Amino acid sequence: MLLGPPGAGKGTMAGGLANSAGLAVFVTGDVLRAAIAGGSELGIKVKSTVEAGRLVDDETILSLAQEFLRTHSQGALFDGFPRTIKQAEGLRSLLSAEDELRVVYLDTSKETIVARLGARRVCPECGRIYNVRFKPPRNDEICDDCNASLICRKDDTDEVIKSRYELYLAETAPLVNYFSEELLKVNGDLPGEEVLEIVRGELCPA
Numbered sequence: 001m002l003l004g005p006p007g008a009g010k011g012t013m014a015g016g017l018a019n020s021a022g023l024a025v026f027v028t029g030d031v032l033r034a035a036i037a038g039g040s041e042l043g044i045k046v047k048s049t050v051e052a053g054r055l056v057d058d059e060t061i062l063s064l065a066q067e068f069l070r071t072h073s074q075g076a077l078f079d080g081f082p083r084t085i086k087q088a089e090g091l092r093s094l095l096s097a098e099d100e101l102r103v104v105y106l107d108t109s110k111e112t113i114v115a116r117l118g119a120r121r122v123c124p125e126c127g128r129i130y131n132v133r134f135k136p137p138r139n140d141e142i143c144d145d146c147n148a149s150l151i152c153r154k155d156d157t158d159e160v161i162k163s164r165y166e167l168y169l170a171e172t173a174p175l176v177n178y179f180s181e182e183l184l185k186v187n188g189d190l191p192g193e194e195v196l197e198i199v200r201g202e203l204c205p206a
């Protein structure tokens with residue numbers, strides 16, 4: 001499982017870890033979309049919930065997690081789930097005695113998150129995402145693909161990033177506490193590659 005605020009690099013970490021440990025990645029949004037596309041009974045229920053603009057309930061998410069674990073016997077990496085203690089308890093109840101649960105917490109400072117997300121730019125034409133510090137376009141503030149001027153999304157302004165960060169901490173503190181036995185706390189302020197090496201060393205010893 002991965003815990004960390006938006007901008008902590010969970011996506012990069014999930015990709016890298018899944019590769020080296022041979023795990024299937026469970027990203028809630030992707031799994032919901034796949035369920036809808038699959039058209040199962042559960043998928044139809046998810047579709048009507050999402051279309052009504054409501055949040056998918058804990059029970060449904062847990063059913064999807066259970067199905068995911070059943071169909072990915074090599075092991076799963078959960079990114080963005082569980083979000084609540086109730087979901088965490090549900091996930092624990094899905095695991096058998098042989099299953100090993102590890103929780104990676106990307107402990108990342110507000111300054112780092114603001115620096116990373118505040119440097120994000122998006123192309124209004126094609127949607128490509130850049131980072132003026134880490135992944136800049138070839139020409140300053142201009143999209144490589146379609147030459148449009150890049151924009152800063154409204155939810156990437158410093159004030160919005162800071163309030164999202166505070167909200168995240170408030171929501172996640174109980175989970176960090178709940179998983180204290182399984183927790184591997186890593187300094188998320190380090191560059192992504194370094195963080196990945198540390199986590200790999202801990203979770204997949206050669």
Ligand SMILES: [Zn+2]
Pocket residue numbers: 123124125126127128143144145146147148
């Ligand atoms: Zn573009």
